[in-house]
Amino acid sequence: MEDRQFGRIRFLCGENGGKYPFNHSLYIQGDNLRVVVDPACSHAKLTRLKEEGVDQVWLSHWHEDHIHYMNEFEGCTVWISKRDFPPLTDLNIFMDWYGLLAPDQRAYWKKIMLEMFDFRPRQTACFIEDDQLIDLGGLRVQTIATPGHTPGHLSFYFPGEDLLFLGDYDLTAFGPWYGDVASSIEDTIRSIHRLKNIPASRWIVAHNTGLYEENPGPLWDQYESVIYERESKLLAALEKPKTLEEICACWIIYGKPRQPKEFFEFNEKVMIGKHLEYALGQGRIVCENGRYRRT
Ligand SMILES: [Zn+2]
Structure with a gap:
Protein backbone atom coordinates (compact mmCIF):
# COMPACT_ATOMS: atom_id res chain seq x y z
CA MET A 1 0.00 0.00 0.00
CA GLU A 2 1.33 3.44 -0.83
CA ASP A 3 0.33 7.05 -0.45
CA ARG A 4 -1.93 8.37 -3.19
CA GLN A 5 -2.85 11.84 -4.36
CA PHE A 6 -6.37 12.63 -5.57
CA GLY A 7 -6.42 16.26 -6.67
CA ARG A 8 -5.84 18.19 -3.48
CA ILE A 9 -6.39 15.21 -1.19
CA ARG A 10 -3.59 12.88 -0.19
CA PHE A 11 -4.14 9.44 1.27
CA LEU A 12 -1.36 8.81 3.80
CA CYS A 13 -1.23 5.10 4.46
CA GLY A 14 -0.42 4.07 7.98
CA GLU A 15 2.39 1.92 9.30
CA ASN A 16 1.66 -1.76 9.72
CA GLY A 17 -1.18 -1.53 7.20
CA GLY A 18 -2.96 1.06 9.32
CA LYS A 19 -3.59 -1.44 12.07
CA TYR A 20 -3.97 -0.17 15.63
CA PRO A 21 -2.23 1.84 17.07
CA PHE A 22 -1.76 3.34 13.57
CA ASN A 23 -4.39 4.52 11.13
CA HIS A 24 -4.53 6.00 7.65
CA SER A 25 -4.51 9.79 7.58
CA LEU A 26 -5.47 12.43 5.02
CA TYR A 27 -3.67 15.58 3.99
CA ILE A 28 -5.86 18.15 2.26
CA GLN A 29 -4.54 21.28 0.62
CA GLY A 30 -6.91 24.15 0.05
CA ASP A 31 -5.77 27.53 -1.25
CA ASN A 32 -6.42 29.01 2.17
CA LEU A 33 -5.84 26.14 4.57
CA ARG A 34 -3.92 22.91 4.71
CA VAL A 35 -5.33 20.23 6.97
CA VAL A 36 -4.19 16.88 8.30
CA VAL A 37 -7.02 14.55 9.26
CA ASP A 38 -6.45 11.97 12.04
CA PRO A 39 -2.66 12.35 12.38
CA ALA A 40 -1.70 8.84 13.48
CA CYS A 41 -0.38 7.17 10.30
CA SER A 42 3.35 7.39 10.93
CA HIS A 43 5.59 9.66 12.94
CA ALA A 44 8.17 9.95 10.15
CA LYS A 45 5.57 10.70 7.49
CA LEU A 46 3.80 13.32 9.57
CA THR A 47 7.08 14.98 10.50
CA ARG A 48 7.85 15.37 6.78
CA LEU A 49 4.35 16.69 6.20
CA LYS A 50 5.00 19.58 8.56
CA GLU A 51 7.59 20.86 6.08
CA GLU A 52 4.89 21.04 3.39
CA GLY A 53 2.75 23.09 5.73
CA VAL A 54 -0.14 22.22 7.99
CA ASP A 55 -2.54 24.84 9.41
CA GLN A 56 -5.18 22.71 11.10
CA VAL A 57 -5.60 19.24 12.58
CA TRP A 58 -9.02 17.64 12.12
CA LEU A 59 -10.11 14.62 14.13
CA SER A 60 -12.83 12.22 13.10
CA HIS A 61 -13.19 11.31 16.79
CA TRP A 62 -11.40 11.19 20.13
CA HIS A 63 -9.80 7.71 20.14
CA GLU A 64 -6.07 7.45 20.84
CA ASP A 65 -5.27 5.75 17.54
CA HIS A 66 -6.52 8.86 15.71
CA ILE A 67 -4.92 11.58 17.84
CA HIS A 68 -1.56 9.84 18.31
CA TYR A 69 0.78 12.47 16.73
CA MET A 70 -1.38 15.57 16.94
CA ASN A 71 0.99 17.20 19.43
CA GLU A 72 3.59 17.28 16.65
CA PHE A 73 1.53 20.02 15.01
CA GLU A 74 2.21 22.73 17.52
CA GLY A 75 0.50 26.00 16.75
CA CYS A 76 -2.18 24.32 14.63
CA THR A 77 -5.76 24.55 15.76
CA VAL A 78 -7.40 21.21 16.53
CA TRP A 79 -10.88 20.69 15.12
CA ILE A 80 -13.28 18.02 16.40
CA SER A 81 -16.98 17.59 17.04
CA LYS A 82 -17.96 19.29 20.30
CA ARG A 83 -19.51 16.00 21.45
CA ASP A 84 -16.13 14.21 21.27
CA PHE A 85 -14.01 16.90 22.87
CA PRO A 86 -14.37 16.18 26.66
CA PRO A 87 -11.94 13.18 26.71
CA LEU A 88 -9.20 15.34 25.20
CA THR A 89 -9.42 17.82 28.08
CA ASP A 90 -8.45 15.45 30.87
CA LEU A 91 -6.96 11.95 31.07
CA ASN A 92 -9.42 10.96 33.78
CA ILE A 93 -12.34 11.91 31.54
CA PHE A 94 -10.66 9.98 28.72
CA MET A 95 -10.58 6.85 30.88
CA ASP A 96 -14.11 7.45 32.15
CA TRP A 97 -15.34 7.50 28.55
CA TYR A 98 -13.80 4.07 28.02
CA GLY A 99 -15.58 2.88 31.17
CA LEU A 100 -12.30 2.05 32.90
CA LEU A 101 -13.12 1.78 36.59
CA ALA A 102 -10.65 -0.58 38.31
CA PRO A 103 -7.59 1.26 39.65
CA ASP A 104 -5.16 -1.20 38.04
CA GLN A 105 -6.80 -0.76 34.63
CA ARG A 106 -6.68 2.99 34.99
CA ALA A 107 -3.03 2.88 35.97
CA TYR A 108 -2.26 0.67 32.95
CA TRP A 109 -4.08 3.00 30.54
CA LYS A 110 -2.68 6.13 32.09
CA LYS A 111 0.84 4.85 31.44
CA ILE A 112 0.00 3.89 27.85
CA MET A 113 -1.68 7.21 27.12
CA LEU A 114 1.19 9.25 28.50
CA GLU A 115 4.13 7.20 27.24
CA MET A 116 2.88 5.78 23.99
CA PHE A 117 0.25 8.28 22.83
CA ASP A 118 1.76 11.45 24.28
CA PHE A 119 -1.55 12.49 25.85
CA ARG A 120 -1.55 16.15 26.82
CA PRO A 121 -4.77 17.69 28.10
CA ARG A 122 -6.20 20.41 25.88
CA GLN A 123 -8.23 23.29 27.13
CA THR A 124 -9.38 24.54 23.77
CA ALA A 125 -10.35 23.24 20.37
CA CYS A 126 -12.47 24.45 17.49
CA PHE A 127 -15.65 22.60 16.83
CA ILE A 128 -16.69 21.11 13.52
CA GLU A 129 -20.43 21.31 13.05
CA ASP A 130 -22.44 18.34 11.84
CA ASP A 131 -23.28 18.34 8.16
CA GLN A 132 -21.43 21.52 7.38
CA LEU A 133 -19.98 22.49 4.00
CA ILE A 134 -16.49 23.89 4.54
CA ASP A 135 -14.64 25.76 1.81
CA LEU A 136 -10.86 25.49 2.14
CA GLY A 137 -10.27 27.44 -1.07
CA GLY A 138 -10.49 25.39 -4.25
CA LEU A 139 -11.61 22.43 -2.18
CA ARG A 140 -14.91 21.82 -0.42
CA VAL A 141 -15.56 19.36 2.38
CA GLN A 142 -18.95 18.15 3.55
CA THR A 143 -18.86 17.00 7.18
CA ILE A 144 -21.13 14.08 7.95
CA ALA A 145 -22.25 13.32 11.48
CA THR A 146 -21.83 9.58 11.96
CA PRO A 147 -22.42 8.91 15.67
CA GLY A 148 -22.42 5.40 17.12
CA HIS A 149 -18.73 4.48 17.24
CA THR A 150 -18.41 7.63 19.36
CA PRO A 151 -21.12 10.27 19.86
CA GLY A 152 -19.28 12.89 17.84
CA HIS A 153 -17.75 10.73 15.12
CA LEU A 154 -17.46 12.61 11.83
CA SER A 155 -16.92 11.39 8.30
CA PHE A 156 -15.85 13.70 5.48
CA TYR A 157 -17.07 13.84 1.90
CA PHE A 158 -15.10 15.71 -0.76
CA PRO A 159 -17.54 16.41 -3.60
CA GLY A 160 -14.83 17.62 -6.02
CA GLU A 161 -13.01 14.28 -5.88
CA ASP A 162 -16.10 12.26 -5.11
CA LEU A 163 -14.16 10.84 -2.18
CA LEU A 164 -15.62 9.74 1.15
CA PHE A 165 -13.53 9.35 4.30
CA LEU A 166 -15.42 6.93 6.54
CA GLY A 167 -13.17 7.14 9.61
CA ASP A 168 -13.65 4.18 11.90
CA TYR A 169 -16.62 2.71 10.02
CA ASP A 170 -13.81 0.72 8.55
CA LEU A 171 -15.62 -2.18 6.83
CA THR A 172 -13.32 -4.73 8.47
CA ALA A 173 -14.30 -8.37 8.96
CA PHE A 174 -14.25 -7.79 12.74
CA GLY A 175 -17.24 -5.49 12.34
CA PRO A 176 -18.18 -2.21 13.99
CA TRP A 177 -16.83 -1.14 17.35
CA TYR A 178 -19.28 0.34 19.87
CA GLY A 179 -17.67 -0.46 23.20
CA ASP A 180 -17.36 2.97 24.82
CA VAL A 181 -19.68 4.28 27.50
CA ALA A 182 -21.30 6.65 24.98
CA SER A 183 -21.26 4.32 21.94
CA SER A 184 -24.58 3.24 20.50
CA ILE A 185 -25.54 0.23 18.40
CA GLU A 186 -28.63 1.98 17.07
CA ASP A 187 -26.65 5.04 15.97
CA THR A 188 -23.94 2.81 14.47
CA ILE A 189 -26.53 1.11 12.25
CA ARG A 190 -27.98 4.48 11.22
CA SER A 191 -24.51 5.85 10.42
CA ILE A 192 -23.58 2.80 8.30
CA HIS A 193 -26.79 3.29 6.31
CA ARG A 194 -26.08 6.97 5.89
CA LEU A 195 -22.53 6.41 4.64
CA LYS A 196 -23.55 3.58 2.33
CA ASN A 197 -26.00 5.88 0.56
CA ILE A 198 -23.52 8.63 -0.26
CA PRO A 199 -22.81 8.40 -3.98
CA ALA A 200 -18.99 8.47 -3.81
CA SER A 201 -16.59 6.80 -6.20
CA ARG A 202 -13.63 6.50 -3.80
CA TRP A 203 -13.79 5.46 -0.18
CA ILE A 204 -11.11 5.71 2.47
CA VAL A 205 -11.32 3.93 5.81
CA ALA A 206 -9.02 4.65 8.74
CA HIS A 207 -7.67 1.12 9.19
CA ASN A 208 -6.55 -1.96 7.24
CA THR A 209 -7.57 -1.90 3.53
CA GLY A 210 -7.57 1.89 3.56
CA LEU A 211 -8.54 2.82 0.03
CA TYR A 212 -11.38 1.46 -2.07
CA GLU A 213 -11.50 2.64 -5.67
CA GLU A 214 -14.56 0.54 -6.42
CA ASN A 215 -17.70 0.46 -4.34
CA PRO A 216 -17.05 -1.85 -1.37
CA GLY A 217 -20.40 -3.43 -2.36
CA PRO A 218 -21.18 -6.48 -0.20
CA LEU A 219 -18.70 -5.32 2.45
CA TRP A 220 -21.26 -2.77 3.64
CA ASP A 221 -23.80 -5.48 4.40
CA GLN A 222 -21.21 -7.88 5.81
CA TYR A 223 -19.97 -5.16 8.13
CA GLU A 224 -23.46 -4.36 9.37
CA SER A 225 -24.47 -8.02 9.62
CA VAL A 226 -21.70 -8.63 12.17
CA ILE A 227 -23.92 -6.68 14.60
CA TYR A 228 -26.87 -9.02 13.98
CA GLU A 229 -24.65 -12.11 14.17
CA ARG A 230 -23.37 -11.00 17.55
CA GLU A 231 -26.95 -10.41 18.62
CA SER A 232 -28.22 -13.80 17.49
ZN1 LIG B 1 -12.22 4.73 16.97
Whole structure:
Protein backbone atom coordinates (compact mmCIF):
# COMPACT_ATOMS: atom_id res chain seq x y z
CA MET A 1 0.00 0.00 0.00
CA GLU A 2 1.33 3.44 -0.83
CA ASP A 3 0.33 7.05 -0.45
CA ARG A 4 -1.93 8.37 -3.19
CA GLN A 5 -2.85 11.84 -4.36
CA PHE A 6 -6.37 12.63 -5.57
CA GLY A 7 -6.42 16.26 -6.67
CA ARG A 8 -5.84 18.19 -3.48
CA ILE A 9 -6.39 15.21 -1.19
CA ARG A 10 -3.59 12.88 -0.19
CA PHE A 11 -4.14 9.44 1.27
CA LEU A 12 -1.36 8.81 3.80
CA CYS A 13 -1.23 5.10 4.46
CA GLY A 14 -0.42 4.07 7.98
CA GLU A 15 2.39 1.92 9.30
CA ASN A 16 1.66 -1.76 9.72
CA GLY A 17 -1.18 -1.53 7.20
CA GLY A 18 -2.96 1.06 9.32
CA LYS A 19 -3.59 -1.44 12.07
CA TYR A 20 -3.97 -0.17 15.63
CA PRO A 21 -2.23 1.84 17.07
CA PHE A 22 -1.76 3.34 13.57
CA ASN A 23 -4.39 4.52 11.13
CA HIS A 24 -4.53 6.00 7.65
CA SER A 25 -4.51 9.79 7.58
CA LEU A 26 -5.47 12.43 5.02
CA TYR A 27 -3.67 15.58 3.99
CA ILE A 28 -5.86 18.15 2.26
CA GLN A 29 -4.54 21.28 0.62
CA GLY A 30 -6.91 24.15 0.05
CA ASP A 31 -5.77 27.53 -1.25
CA ASN A 32 -6.42 29.01 2.17
CA LEU A 33 -5.84 26.14 4.57
CA ARG A 34 -3.92 22.91 4.71
CA VAL A 35 -5.33 20.23 6.97
CA VAL A 36 -4.19 16.88 8.30
CA VAL A 37 -7.02 14.55 9.26
CA ASP A 38 -6.45 11.97 12.04
CA PRO A 39 -2.66 12.35 12.38
CA ALA A 40 -1.70 8.84 13.48
CA CYS A 41 -0.38 7.17 10.30
CA SER A 42 3.35 7.39 10.93
CA HIS A 43 5.59 9.66 12.94
CA ALA A 44 8.17 9.95 10.15
CA LYS A 45 5.57 10.70 7.49
CA LEU A 46 3.80 13.32 9.57
CA THR A 47 7.08 14.98 10.50
CA ARG A 48 7.85 15.37 6.78
CA LEU A 49 4.35 16.69 6.20
CA LYS A 50 5.00 19.58 8.56
CA GLU A 51 7.59 20.86 6.08
CA GLU A 52 4.89 21.04 3.39
CA GLY A 53 2.75 23.09 5.73
CA VAL A 54 -0.14 22.22 7.99
CA ASP A 55 -2.54 24.84 9.41
CA GLN A 56 -5.18 22.71 11.10
CA VAL A 57 -5.60 19.24 12.58
CA TRP A 58 -9.02 17.64 12.12
CA LEU A 59 -10.11 14.62 14.13
CA SER A 60 -12.83 12.22 13.10
CA HIS A 61 -13.19 11.31 16.79
CA TRP A 62 -11.40 11.19 20.13
CA HIS A 63 -9.80 7.71 20.14
CA GLU A 64 -6.07 7.45 20.84
CA ASP A 65 -5.27 5.75 17.54
CA HIS A 66 -6.52 8.86 15.71
CA ILE A 67 -4.92 11.58 17.84
CA HIS A 68 -1.56 9.84 18.31
CA TYR A 69 0.78 12.47 16.73
CA MET A 70 -1.38 15.57 16.94
CA ASN A 71 0.99 17.20 19.43
CA GLU A 72 3.59 17.28 16.65
CA PHE A 73 1.53 20.02 15.01
CA GLU A 74 2.21 22.73 17.52
CA GLY A 75 0.50 26.00 16.75
CA CYS A 76 -2.18 24.32 14.63
CA THR A 77 -5.76 24.55 15.76
CA VAL A 78 -7.40 21.21 16.53
CA TRP A 79 -10.88 20.69 15.12
CA ILE A 80 -13.28 18.02 16.40
CA SER A 81 -16.98 17.59 17.04
CA LYS A 82 -17.96 19.29 20.30
CA ARG A 83 -19.51 16.00 21.45
CA ASP A 84 -16.13 14.21 21.27
CA PHE A 85 -14.01 16.90 22.87
CA PRO A 86 -14.37 16.18 26.66
CA PRO A 87 -11.94 13.18 26.71
CA LEU A 88 -9.20 15.34 25.20
CA THR A 89 -9.42 17.82 28.08
CA ASP A 90 -8.45 15.45 30.87
CA LEU A 91 -6.96 11.95 31.07
CA ASN A 92 -9.42 10.96 33.78
CA ILE A 93 -12.34 11.91 31.54
CA PHE A 94 -10.66 9.98 28.72
CA MET A 95 -10.58 6.85 30.88
CA ASP A 96 -14.11 7.45 32.15
CA TRP A 97 -15.34 7.50 28.55
CA TYR A 98 -13.80 4.07 28.02
CA GLY A 99 -15.58 2.88 31.17
CA LEU A 100 -12.30 2.05 32.90
CA LEU A 101 -13.12 1.78 36.59
CA ALA A 102 -10.65 -0.58 38.31
CA PRO A 103 -7.59 1.26 39.65
CA ASP A 104 -5.16 -1.20 38.04
CA GLN A 105 -6.80 -0.76 34.63
CA ARG A 106 -6.68 2.99 34.99
CA ALA A 107 -3.03 2.88 35.97
CA TYR A 108 -2.26 0.67 32.95
CA TRP A 109 -4.08 3.00 30.54
CA LYS A 110 -2.68 6.13 32.09
CA LYS A 111 0.84 4.85 31.44
CA ILE A 112 0.00 3.89 27.85
CA MET A 113 -1.68 7.21 27.12
CA LEU A 114 1.19 9.25 28.50
CA GLU A 115 4.13 7.20 27.24
CA MET A 116 2.88 5.78 23.99
CA PHE A 117 0.25 8.28 22.83
CA ASP A 118 1.76 11.45 24.28
CA PHE A 119 -1.55 12.49 25.85
CA ARG A 120 -1.55 16.15 26.82
CA PRO A 121 -4.77 17.69 28.10
CA ARG A 122 -6.20 20.41 25.88
CA GLN A 123 -8.23 23.29 27.13
CA THR A 124 -9.38 24.54 23.77
CA ALA A 125 -10.35 23.24 20.37
CA CYS A 126 -12.47 24.45 17.49
CA PHE A 127 -15.65 22.60 16.83
CA ILE A 128 -16.69 21.11 13.52
CA GLU A 129 -20.43 21.31 13.05
CA ASP A 130 -22.44 18.34 11.84
CA ASP A 131 -23.28 18.34 8.16
CA GLN A 132 -21.43 21.52 7.38
CA LEU A 133 -19.98 22.49 4.00
CA ILE A 134 -16.49 23.89 4.54
CA ASP A 135 -14.64 25.76 1.81
CA LEU A 136 -10.86 25.49 2.14
CA GLY A 137 -10.27 27.44 -1.07
CA GLY A 138 -10.49 25.39 -4.25
CA LEU A 139 -11.61 22.43 -2.18
CA ARG A 140 -14.91 21.82 -0.42
CA VAL A 141 -15.56 19.36 2.38
CA GLN A 142 -18.95 18.15 3.55
CA THR A 143 -18.86 17.00 7.18
CA ILE A 144 -21.13 14.08 7.95
CA ALA A 145 -22.25 13.32 11.48
CA THR A 146 -21.83 9.58 11.96
CA PRO A 147 -22.42 8.91 15.67
CA GLY A 148 -22.42 5.40 17.12
CA HIS A 149 -18.73 4.48 17.24
CA THR A 150 -18.41 7.63 19.36
CA PRO A 151 -21.12 10.27 19.86
CA GLY A 152 -19.28 12.89 17.84
CA HIS A 153 -17.75 10.73 15.12
CA LEU A 154 -17.46 12.61 11.83
CA SER A 155 -16.92 11.39 8.30
CA PHE A 156 -15.85 13.70 5.48
CA TYR A 157 -17.07 13.84 1.90
CA PHE A 158 -15.10 15.71 -0.76
CA PRO A 159 -17.54 16.41 -3.60
CA GLY A 160 -14.83 17.62 -6.02
CA GLU A 161 -13.01 14.28 -5.88
CA ASP A 162 -16.10 12.26 -5.11
CA LEU A 163 -14.16 10.84 -2.18
CA LEU A 164 -15.62 9.74 1.15
CA PHE A 165 -13.53 9.35 4.30
CA LEU A 166 -15.42 6.93 6.54
CA GLY A 167 -13.17 7.14 9.61
CA ASP A 168 -13.65 4.18 11.90
CA TYR A 169 -16.62 2.71 10.02
CA ASP A 170 -13.81 0.72 8.55
CA LEU A 171 -15.62 -2.18 6.83
CA THR A 172 -13.32 -4.73 8.47
CA ALA A 173 -14.30 -8.37 8.96
CA PHE A 174 -14.25 -7.79 12.74
CA GLY A 175 -17.24 -5.49 12.34
CA PRO A 176 -18.18 -2.21 13.99
CA TRP A 177 -16.83 -1.14 17.35
CA TYR A 178 -19.28 0.34 19.87
CA GLY A 179 -17.67 -0.46 23.20
CA ASP A 180 -17.36 2.97 24.82
CA VAL A 181 -19.68 4.28 27.50
CA ALA A 182 -21.30 6.65 24.98
CA SER A 183 -21.26 4.32 21.94
CA SER A 184 -24.58 3.24 20.50
CA ILE A 185 -25.54 0.23 18.40
CA GLU A 186 -28.63 1.98 17.07
CA ASP A 187 -26.65 5.04 15.97
CA THR A 188 -23.94 2.81 14.47
CA ILE A 189 -26.53 1.11 12.25
CA ARG A 190 -27.98 4.48 11.22
CA SER A 191 -24.51 5.85 10.42
CA ILE A 192 -23.58 2.80 8.30
CA HIS A 193 -26.79 3.29 6.31
CA ARG A 194 -26.08 6.97 5.89
CA LEU A 195 -22.53 6.41 4.64
CA LYS A 196 -23.55 3.58 2.33
CA ASN A 197 -26.00 5.88 0.56
CA ILE A 198 -23.52 8.63 -0.26
CA PRO A 199 -22.81 8.40 -3.98
CA ALA A 200 -18.99 8.47 -3.81
CA SER A 201 -16.59 6.80 -6.20
CA ARG A 202 -13.63 6.50 -3.80
CA TRP A 203 -13.79 5.46 -0.18
CA ILE A 204 -11.11 5.71 2.47
CA VAL A 205 -11.32 3.93 5.81
CA ALA A 206 -9.02 4.65 8.74
CA HIS A 207 -7.67 1.12 9.19
CA ASN A 208 -6.55 -1.96 7.24
CA THR A 209 -7.57 -1.90 3.53
CA GLY A 210 -7.57 1.89 3.56
CA LEU A 211 -8.54 2.82 0.03
CA TYR A 212 -11.38 1.46 -2.07
CA GLU A 213 -11.50 2.64 -5.67
CA GLU A 214 -14.56 0.54 -6.42
CA ASN A 215 -17.70 0.46 -4.34
CA PRO A 216 -17.05 -1.85 -1.37
CA GLY A 217 -20.40 -3.43 -2.36
CA PRO A 218 -21.18 -6.48 -0.20
CA LEU A 219 -18.70 -5.32 2.45
CA TRP A 220 -21.26 -2.77 3.64
CA ASP A 221 -23.80 -5.48 4.40
CA GLN A 222 -21.21 -7.88 5.81
CA TYR A 223 -19.97 -5.16 8.13
CA GLU A 224 -23.46 -4.36 9.37
CA SER A 225 -24.47 -8.02 9.62
CA VAL A 226 -21.70 -8.63 12.17
CA ILE A 227 -23.92 -6.68 14.60
CA TYR A 228 -26.87 -9.02 13.98
CA GLU A 229 -24.65 -12.11 14.17
CA ARG A 230 -23.37 -11.00 17.55
CA GLU A 231 -26.95 -10.41 18.62
CA SER A 232 -28.22 -13.80 17.49
CA LYS A 233 -25.31 -15.54 19.25
CA LEU A 234 -26.20 -13.63 22.39
CA LEU A 235 -29.86 -14.62 22.18
CA ALA A 236 -28.88 -18.25 21.57
CA ALA A 237 -26.61 -18.15 24.64
CA LEU A 238 -29.50 -16.77 26.69
CA GLU A 239 -31.72 -19.74 26.05
CA LYS A 240 -30.62 -20.52 29.60
CA PRO A 241 -30.32 -17.53 32.00
CA LYS A 242 -26.77 -16.28 32.43
CA THR A 243 -24.90 -13.65 34.39
CA LEU A 244 -22.80 -11.07 32.54
CA GLU A 245 -19.66 -13.04 33.48
CA GLU A 246 -21.11 -16.27 32.10
CA ILE A 247 -22.05 -14.52 28.83
CA CYS A 248 -18.56 -13.05 28.51
CA ALA A 249 -17.08 -16.53 28.91
CA CYS A 250 -18.83 -17.43 25.60
CA TRP A 251 -16.55 -14.98 23.73
CA ILE A 252 -19.31 -13.88 21.37
CA ILE A 253 -17.41 -10.82 20.14
CA TYR A 254 -13.88 -12.21 19.75
CA GLY A 255 -14.78 -15.85 19.14
CA LYS A 256 -12.16 -17.16 21.57
CA PRO A 257 -9.98 -15.91 24.45
CA ARG A 258 -7.20 -13.67 23.18
CA GLN A 259 -4.05 -12.12 24.60
CA PRO A 260 -3.44 -9.81 26.37
CA LYS A 261 -6.22 -11.32 28.42
CA GLU A 262 -7.05 -8.18 30.44
CA PHE A 263 -7.47 -6.08 27.31
CA PHE A 264 -9.70 -8.53 25.44
CA GLU A 265 -11.74 -9.54 28.49
CA PHE A 266 -12.52 -5.89 29.10
CA ASN A 267 -13.49 -5.26 25.46
CA GLU A 268 -15.64 -8.38 25.32
CA LYS A 269 -17.46 -7.20 28.43
CA VAL A 270 -18.15 -3.65 27.21
CA MET A 271 -19.33 -4.78 23.78
CA ILE A 272 -21.59 -7.45 25.34
CA GLY A 273 -22.86 -4.75 27.71
CA LYS A 274 -23.95 -2.69 24.68
CA HIS A 275 -25.74 -5.69 23.17
CA LEU A 276 -27.50 -6.42 26.46
CA GLU A 277 -28.60 -2.78 26.69
CA TYR A 278 -29.85 -2.90 23.10
CA ALA A 279 -31.71 -6.22 23.53
CA LEU A 280 -33.22 -5.09 26.86
CA GLY A 281 -34.45 -1.90 25.15
CA GLN A 282 -36.10 -3.98 22.45
CA GLY A 283 -37.73 -6.25 25.04
CA ARG A 284 -35.97 -9.31 23.62
CA ILE A 285 -34.35 -10.21 26.93
CA VAL A 286 -35.01 -9.50 30.60
CA CYS A 287 -32.73 -9.35 33.61
CA GLU A 288 -33.84 -11.13 36.78
CA ASN A 289 -31.68 -11.48 39.90
CA GLY A 290 -28.54 -10.60 37.98
CA ARG A 291 -29.22 -13.14 35.23
CA TYR A 292 -30.25 -12.36 31.67
CA ARG A 293 -32.66 -14.55 29.72
CA ARG A 294 -34.62 -14.45 26.48
CA THR A 295 -38.23 -13.38 26.63
ZN1 LIG B 1 -12.22 4.73 16.97
